[in-house]
């Protein structure tokens with residue numbers, strides 16, 4: 001057995017059985033070792049941003065880690081933006097980055113680069129395996145680190161000789177687990193009091209946003225009279241009928257500030273304090289009123305479940321406490337000319353129960369998402385780190401983690417171009433994903449942002465950087481070229497028809513929504 005074999009065995013022994021991969025020569029022994037284990041699910045992503053975005057989506061749905069396989073510093077660098085999103089989402093990922101054999105590193109070979117420099121800027125945990133005998137225990141430590149604190153980025157650098165040399169130990173060690181920090185009972189009591197005062201908000205994140213913990217948070221809100229809130233960008237949230245009513249902060253600064261007028265305190269559980277995406281001339285960085293108390297009860301990395309349970313006890317939640325929940329309200333299926341509002345209406349009418357909606361629809365989403373709030377119960381995954389190019393990989397990873405669920409990917413055309421290769425992975429893995437591309441033929445949000453920073457005039461250069469035109473991207477051909485059947489919808493009837501067909505078919509499909517200007 002060589003070091004690479006020992007790592008694969010350690011992965012499997014610790015229930016890490018999915019690797020999103022983009023290998024190169026320095027990872028060939030690891031590839032050979034993966035090949036010896038057909039029970040390992042190896043998913044080729046064709047670009048490293050696809051591997052890390054998929055591992056992020058996988059973690060969000062599975063709540064457990066997948067591996068990525070990356071090729072030296074250039075491959076790791078390509079993976080960076082979606083690792084950034086994963087880090088902000090609190091997703092656990094084990095990156096295995098191949099490096100040159102130790103003796104080769106003294107030479108200035110073409111692919112040699114600063115792997116550790118990249119890793120230290122994005123990973124919570126980094127280790128370079130020193131020899132073949134250390135690889136298995138390093139792998140177990142990486143898995144442990146990736147699972148710690150509700151999900152972290154762990155990067156194991158594997159010099160090629162540590163992979164190809166024989167090992168003398170044959171064990172595949174188990175990753176340990178670490179307990180999570182909990183707030184004190186005193187902090188719980190103080191929060192219980194604070195939530196009962198007028199103007200109190202409870203802002204929840206991480207695992208509190210979906211499933212049974214979301215319902216518990218809804219009951220805490222009912223028992224205290226506080227307002228239940230979520231931040232703008234969240235990794236995963238339950239939406240639609242039956243979910244506890246929640247107010248989500250919007251993107252734009254002014255409306256975000258308006259949403260918090262009169263708020264006396266914000267108690268945070270599993271979330272950071274809200275902050276504006278960007279600074280703008282004469283606008284504040286934080287949206288709450290100046291006298292609003294920010295109480296960090298439980299960080300995302302702390303024990304969110306324990307904290308919510310303790311808080312529910314402290315505020316007197318009982319089995320009889322009724323939360324305010326969203327009522328099912330399905331609109332009629334629209335017809336006629338294309339508008340984004342009608343797309344929202346059609347989605348609201350047709351989103352199947354338990355679907356996963358992966359959202360990076362940027363400006364189109366502002367018009368669509370408010371309309372799907374009362375649809376059948378579903379979950380939404382969104383960009384968390386603001387780095388576009390997440391949607392298609394994230395949908396890919398989510399579909400692999402939850403193959404029994406329908407996935408709908410809502411993406412802007414600009415965002416989709418960043419990680420287009422994921423379409424091919426969806427086709428190859430026959431993933432049940434309906435991709436909807438909002439083809440507004442531009443970086444619309446940047447047009448808005450230019451106005452936000454006070455520039456009134458859009459000249460030739462600004463236009464050249466915002467318009468994705470000349471040539472026009474042909475999404476039907478792009479999808480077909482990646483092995484996915486596709487339809488162009490220029491009116492709402494063809495959109496509805498394509499959506500119904502896409503949701504009825506078990507494999508991937510794509511709809512290009514030609515957005516009205």
Ligand SMILES: Cc1ncc(C[n+]2csc(CCOP(=O)(O)OP(=O)(O)O)c2C)c(N)n1
Pocket residue numbers: 081360361362363364386387388411412413414415416440442443444445446
């Ligand atoms: C990695 C990265 N590069 C650049 C940006 C800046 N950016 C934000 S949104 C956007 C364009 C989004 O275009 P599209 O997906 O078509 O949505 P639209 O704004 O047209 O609705 C860009 C370039 C970013 N957020 N992340």
